[in-house]
Amino acid sequence: MGEIMNVDFVNCLILILLCLLSILCYSFFFKKPKDGFNLPPSPPSLPIIGHLHHLLSLFMHRSLQKLSSKYGPLLYLHVFNVPILLVSSPSIAYEIFRAQDVNVSTRDFPTNEGSLFLGSFSFITAPYGEYWKFMKKLIVTKLLGPQALERSQRIRANEVERFYSNLLDKAMKKESVEIADEAMKLVNNIICKMIMGRTCSEENGEAERIRGLVTKSDALLKKFLLAAILRKPLKKIGITLFKKVFMDISLKFDEVLEKILVENEERLEENQQGTDIMDKLLEVYGDKTSEYKITRDHIKSLFVDLFFAGTDTATHTIEWTMAEIMNNSLILERLREEIDSVVGKTRLIQETDLPNLLYLQATVKEGLRLHPTIPLVLRTFQDGCTIGGFSIPKKTKLVVNGYAIMRDPDNWEDPLEFKPERFLASSRSSQKDAIKEEVLKYLSFGSGRRGCPGVNLAYVSVETAIGVMVQCFDWKIDGHKINMNEVAGKGTLSMAHPLKCTLVPRSVTPLTSK
Numbered sequence: 001m002g003e004i005m006n007v008d009f010v011n012c013l014i015l016i017l018l019c020l021l022s023i024l025c026y027s028f029f030f031k032k033p034k035d036g037f038n039l040p041p042s043p044p045s046l047p048i049i050g051h052l053h054h055l056l057s058l059f060m061h062r063s064l065q066k067l068s069s070k071y072g073p074l075l076y077l078h079v080f081n082v083p084i085l086l087v088s089s090p091s092i093a094y095e096i097f098r099a100q101d102v103n104v105s106t107r108d109f110p111t112n113e114g115s116l117f118l119g120s121f122s123f124i125t126a127p128y129g130e131y132w133k134f135m136k137k138l139i140v141t142k143l144l145g146p147q148a149l150e151r152s153q154r155i156r157a158n159e160v161e162r163f164y165s166n167l168l169d170k171a172m173k174k175e176s177v178e179i180a181d182e183a184m185k186l187v188n189n190i191i192c193k194m195i196m197g198r199t200c201s202e203e204n205g206e207a208e209r210i211r212g213l214v215t216k217s218d219a220l221l222k223k224f225l226l227a228a229i230l231r232k233p234l235k236k237i238g239i240t241l242f243k244k245v246f247m248d249i250s251l252k253f254d255e256v257l258e259k260i261l262v263e264n265e266e267r268l269e270e271n272q273q274g275t276d277i278m279d280k281l282l283e284v285y286g287d288k289t290s291e292y293k294i295t296r297d298h299i300k301s302l303f304v305d306l307f308f309a310g311t312d313t314a315t316h317t318i319e320w321t322m323a324e325i326m327n328n329s330l331i332l333e334r335l336r337e338e339i340d341s342v343v344g345k346t347r348l349i350q351e352t353d354l355p356n357l358l359y360l361q362a363t364v365k366e367g368l369r370l371h372p373t374i375p376l377v378l379r380t381f382q383d384g385c386t387i388g389g390f391s392i393p394k395k396t397k398l399v400v401n402g403y404a405i406m407r408d409p410d411n412w413e414d415p416l417e418f419k420p421e422r423f424l425a426s427s428r429s430s431q432k433d434a435i436k437e438e439v440l441k442y443l444s445f446g447s448g449r450r451g452c453p454g455v456n457l458a459y460v461s462v463e464t465a466i467g468v469m470v471q472c473f474d475w476k477i478d479g480h481k482i483n484m485n486e487v488a489g490k491g492t493l494s495m496a497h498p499l500k501c502t503l504v505p506r507s508v509t510p511l512t513s514k
């Protein structure tokens with residue numbers, strides 16, 4: 001538990017600097033909540049900086065989980081004068097997303113002017129309003145909704161075959177495989193191809209450059225979250241945190257994406273068809289009469305959002321789930337039995353097999369429950385309201401700790417055990433599951449209007465990747481058990497010791513895709 005309160009050196013420096021600045025600024029900026037405000041309970045805090053030290057922890061989600069288990073599931077925190085509501089109970093999360101969904105459908109993240117990475121053109125940081133609604137509709141109909149996914153099935157099937165061939169090649173050469181690297185190639189190629197088609201391929205190196213930038217962006221997430229919370233108090237004294245690092249990454253994304261946009265514009269001029277989403281975005285961009293005007297930066301920023309939100313999340317879900325499977329030989333056996341009986345031993349698993357692979361679906365769901373790659377859902381209350389009988393002032397930040405909720409013994413039997421069976425009675429489409437999810441015990445993809453629009457793509461990509469690995473190979477690791485520790489100091493949840501193994505093909509003849 002001691003590790004939870006560790007803060008790294010950079011964070012310590014920031015903390016000291018902030019303490020000094022805050023003492024200077026205290027009298028100018030600190031506003032007490034109005035008298036008579038029936039605020040939720042608040043745990044002990046430090047003078048002026050309030051609960052900042054909990055947010056600087058290397059494991060923010062666990063530090064907040066510890067706070068909730070000691071002081072309760074609905075807490076009012078503050079960092080300087082920024083109010084934060086911390087929620088760690090499914091019933092309160094349900095109340096918020098049912099009765100206050102529009103009110104909390106804006107994140108209110110700071111937006112670095114001109115940055116393509118979570119900047120002022122971003123869909124993820126956009127306030128709930130006309131632009132967000134316009135883009136959401138476009139994303140669902142042209143990329144991530146069920147019909148759009150059906151149209152792009154061939155793209156994913158090709159990438160899954162390529163994934164299998166890569167692994168087989170490494171197995172034959174007896175090379176060790178880092179699962180996250182292979183999974184990231186698969187997921188990133190899928191997203192690149194679904195968005196940009198042939199102009200973004202593994203062969204011309206574009207996909208690899210984008211992968212490198214996504215990894216860098218992921219490492220910036222914790223800084224971004226910190227800047228989000230401290231933006232207002234620091235702005236008043238003329239400080240903008242981490243602006244340069246965000247602009248650097250933005251410029252690099254711009255270089256790659258501008259080239260791809262130009263190639264697609266040339267293609268359109270020659271009347272060749274591209275991907276649904278690229279063609280639609282370029283059409284709207286060129287249409288002066290369109291209901292919503294978008295710029296090149298809007299298009300590029302949307303692509304950055306999709307790479308950033310979709311690549312690392314799905315990659316680490318594959319890695320965590322595979323590690324759990326390798327640590328549990330009975331689960332591996334049961335998965336194999338199911339895949340062998342539904343798919344057979346000569347044909348490679350495909351997306352169309354997934355509805356019949358209930359234990360595989362349950363295993364992936366359990367991986368996401370125990371290791372949610374985005375452990376905290378962050379929003380802002382635009383208006384004041386009442387939650388759980390307490391008054392919540394307007395502009396209070398909302399932090400829903402999905403990690404804590406999904407490991408709470410009051411919500412889950414044996415919450416720290418990896419037990420896919422718990423989801424068996426409730427496959428993705430069943431009634432029971434819908435009811436369970438309604439009370440928001442399961443928060444891996446967030447909730448409400450701003451919940452993850454990539455959930456279906458995430459499920460099919462992760463399930464087929466795990467399916468291929470289980471169906472086609474035996475896995476050897478160094479040592480007896482895989483170390484399941486989390487890496488420290490990142491915004492997303494990934495493994496501290498990347499999963500490495502050597503593979504042995506289960507069949508002497510390579511599996512076919514037909």
Ligand code: HEM
Binds near residue numbers: 191446453454457458
């Ligand atoms: C296992 C994989 C994934 C996980 C665990 C995950 C999780 C999440 C979570 C927790 C949120 C925040 C939701 C909220 O605030 O309520 C989110 C938002 C988002 N996700 Fe995912 N996601 C995954 C895959 C994807 C994929 C594949 C894409 C698309 C390619 C995607 C695109 C997005 C976008 C665009 C948002 C922002 C939505 C908005 O602001 O309206 N995600 N995701």
